[in-house]
Amino acid sequence: MLARTADNLYWVSRYVERAEYLARILEATQRLSALPIAYGGTTNEWDSAVATAGCAGAFFAAHKEANEESVTEFLAFSPDNPSSIRSCFEVARSNARAMRTALTIEMWEAINETWLELRRFQPSSMSREEIARFLRWVQECSLRFDGSAYRTMLRNDAYWFSRLGVYLERADNTARILDVKYHMLLPAHEHVGGPLDYFQWAAILRSVSALTAYHWVYRESVKPWLVADLLILNDQMPRSLASCYENIVRNLDSIARAYGRQGPAQRQARAVRTRLQNSRMDGIFQSGLHEFIGGFIADNNRLGAAIAEQYLV
């Protein structure tokens, strides 16, 4: 298949995944900022949302203060933010349009309708309820696109490249949330388990749609080290780093089998997966959660570059 087509497939998936993640962050932040201070509500939730989205630099270049209005506008609607939900959907749609032939009709309709619908939302006049509906809608669009890909694509290289985009983006997103919130996950805190942090941890889980999963897996109330375990090492959890890398390795292997040769991308992906498999939470905490996650994000970016180098140019 054309290298440009593979590149488009990969990025369409990444952008759609990113849009969903931004919607989740905004939703979780909305909830947290509505909490009374005594329950963990803080005043800098919106700062934290910008950091989690990985665009603090661009945001503060354009805005003085991070508050509900400015952050929602910037992360959801701003045409000047290349990673806003609107920009993600627009780029995804124009990439999709440039390779219509590689998408199934269901995938195209999902992305095209999202784009058509998007233009009907008028950010300036939206109430909180409407914004909440908008954020739900974004997640539904992503689910529909992802589901269409899963249900309708041939299982060939086109499918594998589009999956790679999903999992690389997802791994990056999960790692970023952990990185911004890591200080809350560190154990040996005085009031671990107190009501203050409880809602913060719940918010983290919510932002990666893992709150229900947490209860099923651990059958305990929310504990910080279990939250970290779930999001980093638990391969049953679809957004965990471990699970993302299971999938990245599998899809890269499928490509290598089909093309008859392995390359640097396959080797790098396996190395990251092995590191995750051999890690224990105790060890990660001892050597530093922040350092661990920082290292992971860098590895993940390097893998993205290796995949591009090997297949997409």
Place this chain on the structure above:
Amino acid sequence: MPAAFDEMRGSGGDLRPAYLQLARWLGELPPGFLPQRMREAELLFRRIGITFAVYGEADASERLIPFDVVPRILAASEWATLTRGLEQRVKALNAYVKDVYGKREVLRAGIVPEDLVFQNPVFRPEMNAQRVPHDIYVFIAGVDVVRVDADSFYVLEDNVRTPSGVSYMLENREVMMRLFPDLFARHRVAPVENYPDELLATLKSAAPATAAADPTVVLLTPGIYNSAYYEHSFLADKLGVELVEGRDLLVKGEIVYMRTTEGLKRVDVIYRRIDDDFLDPLAFRPDSALGVPGLMSAYVAGNVTLANAVGTGVADDKAVYSYMPEIVRFYLGEEPILKNVPTWRCREPGHLAYVLAHLSELVVKEVHGSGGYGMLIGPRADKATLAAFRARLERDPKGFIAQPTLALSTVPTCVEEGIAPRHVDLRPFVLTGRDRVRIVPGGLTRVALKKDSLVVNSSQGGGTKDTWVLDA
């Protein structure tokens, strides 16, 4: 202007046989039925993303061509005549292009004046004495045909460069079958859905001798900003071939390759939807970012087939058009089956004088124009427009031809005030392969939606209709 021939009611007002069922069906419909179906059709088109761009409109990067749900119907016998005429016409066009770049017998015989060829900006000296695979230049032609009475079809234009519109022929049919299963059950409509297969067979038959047994075909598009981009991606999908842009291709050692995830892969046949000018910055416009450097060298070396060939434009400008009846006779020794609209060539002083004297009765067109831009419809023009056009004609007579205002046939059409006759034309698509000529029964019917308007171009308020060829 004489009264137009209506394809449903004829000239006398009696229903013509091909339209009997349709007329009955239209009569049975509850009020509001068709307008509602029109809205459904628009929704379907919008969802599928069938759009086109109109150049020169600020916020119109993606627009829908209006679609009319009342089909245009041709009887089997009418289609048979058309088919024979089209095949004859395209054979002559091919022979003409080959001759112009080869022995030039048509020039030496004085059939076509030399300067019409050599001073034509679309004449490509690079193609002189250049053989193309199987001597085919025009693989895909979109011949615009109009009708003025029960028996007379006129060719209005031969489009032999990169004719577009076939995706509408295919999608219009799909949408119609979804909306009106009952109407289809009452007719036996010849299918058009095999067009992509016929096109692929045509393209594969044209592969160069050095190609593998199963040649690699690609469709070359200028990219997503081109007005016909939707059609390019649609066709590539139906053909099952890669849709490539210039940057996806490269030429090494006079062989064309595409960049794939598995490295370079050789390309044998390029169905190109890019104009000659932009194909290869080394050979043509150096500022073209759409093309492939070195493509012409691979083409000249015979390692790749371009469809259509480079330089076919010499056969389809409006001045050459006026010589088509002679061209058909010259190469085939036959009388043309399809008529030519009588044409005054303003380059000839006698013709120019006539045109200037009868300006308000004539249609005047730019020789190199297309898309309905820059033309004068005399009977519809006011005094100032006529005067301005007269000045342009006197300044550059060679740039224009003139034709009588044809009373294009009309077909019932769903408009605001109900069902009313509107003027139509027809663009059937003619495929010429090494083995044979293929024409799927149908084509793109364009309709002028404004009352009394004769301009059917989508860029100027025209719409489209599904075109039915009945089985018997």
